[in-house]
Amino acid sequence: MFKNVIVYRLVSPWTVTQAALEDALQPDRFVECGASQEKSVGWVEPRGQAHGPLVEVVGGQWVLKLMMEMKSVPGSVVKRKVEEQVAQIEISTGRKPGKKEVRELRDDARLALLPMAFTKQGSVGVWIDPKDGLLVLDAGSQSRADEVMTALIKAIPNFAVQLVNTQISPAAAMAVWLSTRESPSDFSVDRECELKASDESKAVVRYTRHPLDTEEVSQHIALGKMPTRLAMTWNDRVSFVLTEALQLKKLTFLDTVFEDSPKSAGDRKEDNFDADVVISTGELSQLIPDLMEALGGEVPLGAMPGVPATV
Secondary structure, three states: OOOOEEEEEEOOOOOOOHHHHHHHHHHHEOOOOOOOOOEEEEEOOOOOOOOOOOOEEEOOEEEEEEEEEEEOOOHHHHHHHHHHHHHHHHHHHOOOOOHHHHHHHHHHHHHHHHHHOOEEEEEEEEEEEOOOOEEEEOOOOHHHHHHHHHHHHHHOOOOOEEEOOEOOOHHHHHHHHHHHOOOOOOEEEEEEEEEEEOOOOOOEEEEEOOOOOOHHHHHHHHOOEEEEEEEEEEOOOEEEEEEOOOOEEEEEEOHHHHOOOHHHHOOOHHHHHHHHHHHHHHHHHHHHHHHHHHOOOEOOHHHOOOOOOOO
């Protein structure tokens, strides 16, 4: 269910009802791009059933999904179209179009080509844990997460969250784990890492499928390169890549998680959805606090200004 994790802390207790949130999301249900529309953003059914609910609650965990569709016209195609029009203007009028006119020609060309452009869709899963006051996004980038926050702000009055922050930065913690070759409790370091220099060289060293408990890795850190990505496994159950921004990438639930799981007992799509929610949220509900502890604990909300979920 999750491939990426960005964790937010709810600034206020979750008091929204399922029915109220469902009504609030309905006006922004996803609609595919029109002929001349470059982008469309809207809510879709998490369960994947057409015309189904936009809010699913399974075992007390709330699940939403935001869909984004984009049309992209290759810049080279627009450039060629504009060059043809500029050449035609020069032939017919004997003058060379100015910068403003060329810019307008470029905009017109892009709009004219949009109806023929291919579309690309992507979605972001949203998990709200009211009990623990967490909001987790399956977003691969902060910019994509910001789009989700914009949509949630529009739907929920006074909605505000704060990105989870820890006492020890992920980069500093990863540097210690690699230098001392000692993993935090319940975690193991795997065989993927990226180290980046902070000086003007901006040198980058990447290890893939390579042992990291070596003197070479320690030496890079001693010379000032800081870890920006580190592959890890939690309790032999979930593997992921931790980033310097406290995001989890390449999230994978290992085979041990699915042994004797509810998913194996049912073949229906809806059974699988409920099982996926229960399993993934159950594992992450334990992994996230353990990771916070490994990073020195979470910075309390009152220790830094609350950040409304605005972009």
